[in-house]
Amino acid sequence: MPAKQKKILVIEDEPSLVFTLQDTLENEGYEVFICDSGTEAMDKVKSVKPDLLILDVMLPGVSGFEICKQIREDKHTFPIIMLTARDQEIDKVTGLNIGADDYITKPFGVKELLARIQARLRRANSYSKSGPMDVITLGPVRIELNEAMVVRPDGEQELTTREVELIRYLVSHANDPVSRDALLENVWRYEYSTNTRTVDVHISKLRSKIEMQPDDPRYLVTLHGVGYMLKLQ
Numbered sequence: 001m002p003a004k005q006k007k008i009l010v011i012e013d014e015p016s017l018v019f020t021l022q023d024t025l026e027n028e029g030y031e032v033f034i035c036d037s038g039t040e041a042m043d044k045v046k047s048v049k050p051d052l053l054i055l056d057v058m059l060p061g062v063s064g065f066e067i068c069k070q071i072r073e074d075k076h077t078f079p080i081i082m083l084t085a086r087d088q089e090i091d092k093v094t095g096l097n098i099g100a101d102d103y104i105t106k107p108f109g110v111k112e113l114l115a116r117i118q119a120r121l122r123r124a125n126s127y128s129k130s131g132p133m134d135v136i137t138l139g140p141v142r143i144e145l146n147e148a149m150v151v152r153p154d155g156e157q158e159l160t161t162r163e164v165e166l167i168r169y170l171v172s173h174a175n176d177p178v179s180r181d182a183l184l185e186n187v188w189r190y191e192y193s194t195n196t197r198t199v200d201v202h203i204s205k206l207r208s209k210i211e212m213q214p215d216d217p218r219y220l221v222t223l224h225g226v227g228y229m230l231k232l233q
Ligand code: CA
Pocket: 012, 013, 014, 056, 057, 058, 059
């Protein structure tokens, strides 16, 4: 039997772009669903249950940011790639901050979008094999991100909001090296008075919660001269 077709929902109101996206994605073998209104987006998300969402920021009715936020509040975990015409850093930051996985600025090349879709679907697929991404198991330690809780054989530890964000970022780049600068950009978003030392301090604190032997970490490892890596099976 052929592999099940992946469902991609496109929420975009620009007819020519919708046409191009639908055509391109269907040619690639995806099953494509279209929604051209912000106000109908959530209903569409619920009825389609997509494997991936392409979401325009500027929509009539409700903005793409609002929709993205709502989707994550409703605990949908499929990847979201946001589209925007406005090439502003603030949009990227806002988008990633509210739970988008990636961001692409119009006008973009179709090949670039396809590459990003494939990368996101691959990652999403590897999560579903290891269980829902809100629960992460590191040997005897279970991290429950929705509860901001670490359950260990020797007791429970609460996670701070920042630690939850940090783990989410590391999980989304599991088994890849992550630089301190990338963490500063994506987790701290270059807040005032943060620097790479801030990252190191938080990593060290996080290790004491999620590693049984924080001085000899098995999962959240340091890559000297590079940064850190979360090793997941
Ligand atoms: Ca638009």
